[in-house]
Amino acid sequence: MHEQIIDALRRGAADEALAAARQAVAAEPHDPTAQRLLASALRMTGDIAGAMTVVDQALALSPEDAGLHMERGSLLLTDRGQLDEAQAALARSVGLDPNQFPAYILQAQLALGRGDLDEAHRLARTASRLAPEHPQILGIDGMVALYRGEHDRALKLLTLATQRAPTDPSLKPALGFAYLANGHLAFAEQTFRSLLERAPGSVSLVTMIADLVRRQGRPAEAADSLAPLAQADDGSPGLRRAWARLELEAGRPERALPALSAAFERNPDDLPALEALVDLWRVSGQAEQAREAIDRALAARPQSLPLWRARLLFEPYAGAGALGVVERWMEAMPDHIPALEARATIHDAAGETEQADEIAFQIAALQPGRSSAELRIVDSLLRRDPKAAVARVEGLIAQATDPAYKAGMRQLLGRTQAAAGDPAAAVATWSALQAELIPQRLPLPAVTAGPATLPDFVPAADGTPGVLFLWGPPGSMVETLGATLSAGEVPLLLDRNSPRPPRDPLQRYGTSQELVDGRLDPSFLVSQWRAALPSRGHTGGPVFDWLLWWDNALVPALRAHLGEALLMVGIRDPRDMLLDWLAWGPVNSPFALESPLAGARWMARSLEQLSELHDKDLFPHTIVPLDTIAHDPQGLVSVINRALGLNLPPPPRNALGPNRNQPGAWRAFTGPLAEAFALLTPQAVKFGYPEQ
Known part of the structure; x- marks a missing residue:
């Protein structure tokens, strides 16, 4: 339109x-x-x-x-x-x-x-x-x-x-x-x-x-300026929500609660007001008031999806209360797919996998092709009959019309083929898909020979806020480190892999070679990086910057002009990283994978640089092996707190993304990926992984 x-x-x-x-x-x-x-x-x-x-x-x-x-x-x-x-x-x-x-x-x-x-x-x-x-x-x-x-x-x-x-x-x-x-x-x-x-x-x-x-940094002043407009009878829903969130940030939820509650009672269909109220109720610990208010609204609007979802937020996730709410929901809205999905989630939380699987088949019958149900059905078939899972995914691909959905299903097809004992078919499926997606992704950044000479390391002055650069090769699952930092409310800058990336030298492809050739002054690079920080949302204090790429050509600039920085690199067994990149796509980076062999060559050169950085201690860094902790909240937060001197809480398990290939999964693919793995094995051994 x-x-x-x-x-x-x-x-x-x-x-x-x-x-x-x-x-x-x-x-x-x-x-x-x-x-x-x-x-x-x-x-x-x-x-x-x-x-x-x-x-x-x-x-x-x-x-x-x-x-x-x-x-x-x-x-x-x-x-x-x-x-x-x-x-x-x-x-x-x-x-x-x-x-x-x-x-x-x-x-x-x-x-x-x-x-x-x-x-x-x-x-x-x-x-x-x-x-x-x-x-x-x-x-x-x-x-x-x-x-x-x-x-x-x-x-x-x-x-x-x-x-x-x-x-x-x-x-x-x-x-x-x-x-x-x-x-x-x-x-x-x-x-x-x-x-x-x-x-x-x-x-x-x-x-x-x-x-x-x-x-x-003045949320109370901001909230005061909005209060008269938000409390007016004609205050817009968006304005009330903005005001409520400012009062939350200012530590004064009780100031917004009466006005928003009154607005919600007048118009329970006001979704922004409901969203703001949910935040206020939860922060204020007023679960009982929330239940009563939402139940009153549901009595008049029993088919309101936002109200049912809000009501579930105030029940223990896997308890009888949540089940009771969902049963009321299903009675009010029979065969309503979101209600069925909510019930399946409750069964999951209670460990009732078979009941959740049954609901997935029920949803698929009501709405063929619904991804949430189909993925669960495929998971169920993989446990019982992998070949049937392959056939189910092939049928979904044949029916799909949306290109993005079809691409996701082809990734899933490769995983079902691997589970069914056909790794060669899986590699062929993934490789064809990755090759077709090349126009939508960025070319791999060049890896330089590194600096010929290094300046003396210049430590930062006392009291200078620290800088963390986070990076990991494709397939490293470095995004779990990023998720742990973000869950701990660390102001991690995530814009380098976004539609509106920064325009500083650390974003440009040619920067590393320009540094090696002498066409880019190291001090200018650092000054431009600093100058771009405010426009990226940095308001002072330590900087946490998730890099798109790393090259040792950056080392001289950082040694001489950014002594307060630390590089944190997430890695896994390089062969598992390549397999993950192939099977799941570039989860933490937008880079194209022309072929498994081309990806292995690039990854081997990048890891050679990382090995040199570590062996020669070219710059302060910490390498985090993520093989066994990528989905362990306590393991992740322990590594970060120890390395950075922080005291972050463990992230929610669901913040870490889905489980992907398990450590050592590469061994099942030694046939079709033998040549690519051979390129990566020397680097795997250097980082302490077994040769076989």
């Missing part, structure tokens, strides 16, 4: 875009993207007031959406009377008079609104021929840079634009988000406060400022 609206906006089909956008909002009234597209369509028809109303509604749903704030700022231009033509007249006005500078600018603003950055840039270039260096052109270029992640350039352009047009309300929101993207939280707060002075009733601005205050 979104694509249809965007296409109509791009073609200038105002009525078509408006009709499609209204339909999308009617279908998904809580979707801020649909609301934003409706605003663009209204703006295209010349209904600026309507567009502003819709943007404000979208901001109530998603108050931290930078694009919505910039869209609102763009709409303010029309209130100044500079750009009051509707989109329907824009093409005509430009055609009749190419010097209609405001029309070009508004077209560019509309292109930004629908996410067409190339078109916005093109229109800005056209407008610049009429009015070079105009603040509005700088503003559009700055917004384009901001959307593309060019944060430094965006801040420079938008700062210059606001200096030239300090009273222009369309530029200030973009400048605020440029400050935010660069980690300048105080400047961002100041900018948004200046906007609030012009629009004191703006709920979205108050919410944005409250979040900035929270991120600067």
Whole structure:
């Protein structure tokens, strides 16, 4: 639906875009993207007031959406009377008079609104021929840079634009988000406060400022600023949830509980209020009050899935109370799959595997192909009849239409083939799948020869916050170390393997070779890494950075300029790592596996570097063998606490992910993977693993 609206906006089909956008909002009234597209369509028809109303509604749903704030700022231009033509007249006005500078600018603003950055840039270039260096052109270029992640350039352009047009309300929101993207939280707060002075009733601005205050370590002040709006009768669900979470963070749950309870009693369908209340009830230890309130709501709404799920949260997981709730749920909603799944989970927790398996077959009969049930059925068949498991998965693959689901089933097919005693078929299945997925993944990073010389190690000054770099090769299960840190509320930076990774040298592929060649200065690398930390969400104190890759070419820079750092590396038997990578894909990294042999060559070179780092003690590090502790919460936390001097609690077992290949699983694949394993065996022996 979104694509249809965007296409109509791009073609200038105002009525078509408006009709499609209204339909999308009617279908998904809580979707801020649909609301934003409706605003663009209204703006295209010349209904600026309507567009502003819709943007404000979208901001109530998603108050931290930078694009919505910039869209609102763009709409303010029309209130100044500079750009009051509707989109329907824009093409005509430009055609009749190419010097209609405001029309070009508004077209560019509309292109930004629908996410067409190339078109916005093109229109800005056209407008610049009429009015070079105009603040509005700088503003559009700055917004384009901001959307593309060019944060430094965006801040420079938008700062210059606001200096030239300090009273222009369309530029200030973009400048605020440029400050935010660069980690300048105080400047961002100041900018948004200046906007609030012009629009004191703006709920979205108050919410944005409250979040900035929270991120600067002042949750109580942030909660106080939101309280009047959240406690009002017309306070939005999203606003109440944000306020409740701020009060939780400030250690004052009792302040939010009465208002949210009243809002929930008035409207039990208010899902954000329910979610916030669940947090408050649990933190406050008010389980009995929660049960009573949710049961009252269920009496009037016995078919509310969110209410049943919330009710289960206040019963012991495998106790009679939870079973009683699920039985009530199933009575109210017979053959309801989430209720059946909840009952299967309770059977699992009680060790009643056969009963849980029976429910899985019941679910599969109700909804053929449902992944949760099918996976349990396959697991059940693997225990009893592996060949039947192979046939079941082959049938699921034949029926599948979703490419992602089909890929997951093919991974599972390989595992069932291996369990059925056919490792060669399993390797062939996995290898074919990994080869097909190469276009969706990154190439393996180059492994350099390492530094020719090393500078003296420069220790950090006393009191300098520490730095932990976490890394592990594909298949190492290093993600269990990351999960343990995150579960202990350690601020681990996870963005390197995300859709919006940082733009520092430790992210770029060519960095290691540039260091070896002398084209990249080590001190510049470290300074750029530090400069990017605020925009990644680091607010001070120790740094915990999960690296995408490691190369010993980094050692000279770290020895000379980052003496407070420690490298923590998770490993397993290299042959098990390769098998895991092949069978499960790149769980902890986005790298492509061209073939088992190519992966083994790359992994062998990486482990040679790691061996050299360890044997020569090139830099402070700790190597964590994860073979036997990857799913042992106490074992994981003990290793981390001992290495880092922390006192973290053990993580929940379910935070560590599913069990994968057991230690030594590689031995069942010595036939089809003999050549690849031969490349890895020398490194396996170096790290203390048996040769055979």
